[in-house]
Amino acid sequence: MREVGIGDLARQVGMRPSALRYYESIGLLPPARRVAGRRVYPVRTARRIALIRMAQRAGFTLAEIRQLLDAEADRGITRHWRTLAELKLPELDRFIQETQALRNAVADCLACACMNFDSCQLLTHDDSERT
Template sequence: MRQLGIGELAKRVGMRPSALRYYESVGLLPSAERAAGRRVYPVATVRRLALVKMAQRSGFTLAEIRALLDAGADRGATRQWRALAERKLPELDLFIRQTQMLRDAVADCLACGCMNFDTCGLLAEDGPGSRPGEGPTTPGDEA
């Protein structure tokens, strides 16, 4: 079976070797074998790390990911994954809504064209981003 040194594995998955050592210390990766005193990992570790990275991007904690990986391929793992995924979906939906709002705000700033934070109407206290009922609503309402 082909094995990868820690440097080669790190390069393949776009991580630092120190991150791989950390993942090993917290149980996300099994203990590496040693060859001539150096850590070596089976090629299948690339797939495991891809799963870890995907789960992290989805908002799962390292503890949750470790629990899923520890459960392995048994029937309990499928139920555990389903339960975690069902709890995570509302969090992801909220994140998507918040990210879309941020994207829209950036697009509005670009469309405004003023590129001046001091005078931009979008950033004014009574501008489009202000809360209803706060601040003046029409010219001349200022105190």
């Protein structure tokens, strides 16, 4: 089994070694083997980190990701992943809608071209609407 040191793994996945140690401490990564006092990981650990980062970008918490990885170890991953994903989809849909609204607001501001935030009609609010 080919192994890689923590520094090399960190560079390979674009993270700091301290983040990898943290992931290990909370159970996202299995405990590293020690060689001369230094952590070494199987090369396949980079793939696990890629899964963790994808899940984070999708909005899963570290606790949810740990549940998913624990289910993988127990071979219950398919059912567990489906449950987590079905719960996450509405949250992602809301995020997409909010992000699209923000994108449209920025585009409207660019189209306005007034570039004066004090007098821009797009930013004018009726204070009675805030209550």
